[in-house]
Amino acid sequence: MKRIALLGPGTFTEESAHHFLGTAQFQYLNCKMIDDVFMSTVNGEADYGVIPIENTFDGSVRLHLDWLANEMELPIQAEWVYPISISLHGIRESEGSLAVDCASLTKVVSHSVTLTQCRQFLHDYLPHVELEQVGSNGEAARLVKQLGRPDVAALSPLSAGAMYGLHTWAQGVQDHENNFTRFVLVGREPMQLPNREVSADKTTILVTLPEDYPGALHQLLSAFAWRRINLSKIESRPTKKKLGTYYFFIDIQASMDSILLPAALQEIEAIGCQVRVLGSYPAYEYQPAWSQP
């Protein structure tokens, strides 16, 4: 049975992995911090790690991109997308309306990303509460259960509320609908994925330009443009070696098994760019009705 390290339990990462990969064929190893997910996959304690990489509203999870770029060589083997529906969970002392219960709250605990995604809700309903950040949304629910205080609530997935036997005050409290997170599976071996329809073949590369000169980026992009290879994302991150020097993360909608993409990469290497392929993998859109594999 393959072992998969992820941030958990009670996290969106876990919810998404259970939905996409199922629970029957994999052993899930819960980690407290994302560093542990990467490290246990590198050390071989896990075969794969699940990494949240991008959210509709917050954009890239930059820390996680930096891990992929700087810390290790763990190829991306798959990508899936999962909706982020955030609930407010707590300990219920008595029956009452949401408004009454909100007034008695003094603290809300959650992951920093989740607090950001609920800014308007917190402003409208809970302007008086102290906000506390913890390492994951599952940890937030666990903490609320452990504290057992009716004045402390967690913003977390519905699954976390159920896991810790918390009362759900409100569901879907994120500020925007269509809140999705993109997760990638990293590991040394390609994964035989359950019976899922692939939405796109993708390749992610990390490019360093030879030097900063007018048109350098244009030259790089034209290698894809004239071959009509579609890029779905380009993002610069500091190399951390010298101020003002950057890598480019580029998501390409083509597989390394295609004819055109390796030729495009050879062309950009020929103009002096350094190219690292972070993975060539199937991507899956969210399907609410995925059956359990």
Ligand SMILES: O=C(O)C(=O)C[C@]1(C(=O)O)C=C[C@@H](O)C=C1
């Ligand atoms: O804490 C969780 O629930 C996680 O799965 C982590 C994480 C993240 O690190 O971005 C994943 C998706 C959500 O958008 C918020 C938090």
